[in-house]
Amino acid sequence: MLSVTILGNNSAVPAFNRHPTSQVVSHDGTNYLVDCGEGTQIQMIKYKIRRGKITHIFISHLHGDHYFGLIGLINTFSLLSHKQEMHIYAPAPLQQIIEIQLKVADNILSYPLQFHTLTEPAVLVDNEKIKISCFRTTHRIECYGFLFEEKEGKRKLLIDKVQKQEIPVSFYSSLQAGLDYITPKGKRIPNEDVTANPEKGKKYAFCADTRYDESIIPHIYGADAIYHETTYLDNMRERAVERFHSTTKQAALIARKAMVKKLLIGHFSSKYATLEQFLQETKEVFPNTELALEGVTYNIH
Amino acid sequence: MLSVTILGNNSAVPAFNRHPTSQVVSHDGTNYLVDCGEGTQIQMIKYKIRRGKITHIFISHLHGDHYFGLIGLINTFSLLSHKQEMHIYAPAPLQQIIEIQLKVADNILSYPLQFHTLTEPAVLVDNEKIKISCFRTTHRIECYGFLFEEKEGKRKLLIDKVQKQEIPVSFYSSLQAGLDYITPKGKRIPNEDVTANPEKGKKYAFCADTRYDESIIPHIYGADAIYHETTYLDNMRERAVERFHSTTKQAALIARKAMVKKLLIGHFSSKYATLEQFLQETKEVFPNTELALEGVTYNIH
Secondary structure: OEEEEEEEOEOOOOEOOEOEOEEEEEEOOEEEEEEEOOOHHHHHHHOOOOHHHEEEEEOOOOOHHHOOOHHHHHHHHHHOOOOOOEEEEEOOHHHHHHHHHHHHOOOOOOOOEEEEEOOOOEEEEEOOOEEEEEEEOOOOOOOEEEEEEEOOOOOEEOHHHHHHOOOOHHHHHHHHOOOOEEOOOOOEEOHHHHEEOOOOOOEEEEOOOOOOOHHHHHHHOOOOEEEEEOOEOHHHHHHHHHOOOOEHHHHHHHHHHOOOOOEEEEOEOOOOOOOHHHHHHHHHHOOOEEEOOOOOEEEEO | OEEEEEEEOEOOOOEOOEOEOEEEEEEOOEEEEEEEOOOHHHHHHHOOOOHHHEEEEEOOOOOHHHOOOHHHHHHHHHHOOOOOOEEEEEOOHHHHHHHHHHHHOOOOOOOOEEEEEOOOOEEEEEOOOEEEEEEEOOOOOOOEEEEEEEOOOOOEEOHHHHHHOOOOHHHHHHHHOOOOEEOOOOOEEOHHHHEEOOOOOOEEEEOOOOOOOHHHHHHHOOOOEEEEEOOEOHHHHHHHHHOOOOEHHHHHHHHHHOOOOOEEEEOEOOOOOOOHHHHHHHHHHOOOEEEOOOOOEEEEO
16 A cells, blocks of 8 residues: 655745655655655654654755755664665755764764766666665755656456365465466466456555646656656745745646646645635545645555 | 843754753843754744844754754745844854855845854954853853843833932933933933933843853853753763763752852753753752753742
8 A cells, every 4th residue: 555644734934833855755664754844853753653664754855945955854863773774865965064064063874875966867766676766856956756656556356256266275386476386187267267357556646846848747657656846826826936936826737737536735835824716626636636735644546 | 121032942863842952041122043954934923923023043953953953944034025134153164064054056145144153262242232152061062152241221210309409301311321310400420310220231141052161151140040951861971971071969069069049950851751850950059050942931049
């Protein structure tokens, strides 16, 4: 099961008890942290995120509301004596920012920290369970979105048929892997007679901070869910262009053109005390929209 | 009135809803921020600290739990379009850490930021209202405490006597400044006949992170209140030495030897869920002790 838990949904200035950007993408026992605004580690405690399951951290860009909480989290992992390797994916200058802060504190981390510099569209993680890649978005400084693609699961046993054919339990995992079964008498039972196709892997995209830009569509096309920023309501289109952000209807248009199933919206400007209008305006263009609310986990299905 | 409001009283790892070190010393309409752990700006909102009244920030040392919230605060002041000059006093490397983070974000602040490098005992601020100086403490890295000395106020008018002598209201401020009054007939009314001595200026010391070290005593001697860290209970004396921190009884002993009036204790290790025993142990040696509790303002009198 692929899911995303929102830790912060606000833009830069903390307001109305909303926090800067951070979210946790969870898949099969691993937590992938996406952006890490100030206070993220406190939000993790509040929302009972298992920090020990975090092995990969993705930072979209180096505006403070997306990474000022990272150095504290790196430190805390060490104070808690973590041993597991930690992978950080971010624009290049973050490495120096981290290193200088560790150096002045005379700190040696308890675990290995691997820094990976983000570049143009690239696959960052690719294993039997998940593929994670990045794509450029259009912001005032170098900025990346992240695409999480769950790998297709195992074939599903049709247990009535499997039992009717008297296939031994010890061969079940081979069936799930797609093998045919040969009976003791030498008869071949085709795999597709006793199994069904696996569920298609789910696809989630975090579209970071960005101006309205259709060039991201090929990357997120057909996703089961995307998170797209809506810093402003629709009447602030001009300010959105100036500040390299998006409005409600722009996010909805991207979702619609990219034929995604569901849209989560966030990164709300601190000038807005309430969020109802964000939801309403976005839904006018893309009905299957939800507000990305802090502390809420959204299953991707 | 001199007072101190605690924003964070915990050591490095956030726990039990306690936050890393930060406190606000308030005097005559100005807020002086002392240390700025992660989440300080959120604590300020929670406890209704007037951010606009902060013009000076003092950072004791460059362990993250004392400064990771600073860059976010600097950023927020700019996003809120502050114009007033901001003075930061800290160990030298902090300047580079701030500058690199502003540079990668392509940020120009809306206000002038003046960085002052801390050195051996030095006067940092000295005006008609207050004198603020720093002194070294004994920690794993370069670390400073801060001493706030309120200047003596104006002389107090003894209003019955002033009126009996028929001194005009227009001369009251001269009386407060210590001048004698000459009547229209040329008679001298000595100042001390119609005024009383002003209240003595109050003195508060923030003793930062430190091992037990009597060398700080001359700096804080006779203070009306000091804040001294008690990272550990008394049975952890050995660990305290190893980690360059203090225990309850060590803090109390410093307070007693320095003849201060009141002791606030904080920087509690995250291993302790409750704080009662900190208070109890410290009071055994120095009775006028209080826990430095988050959100509480302690008047210095």
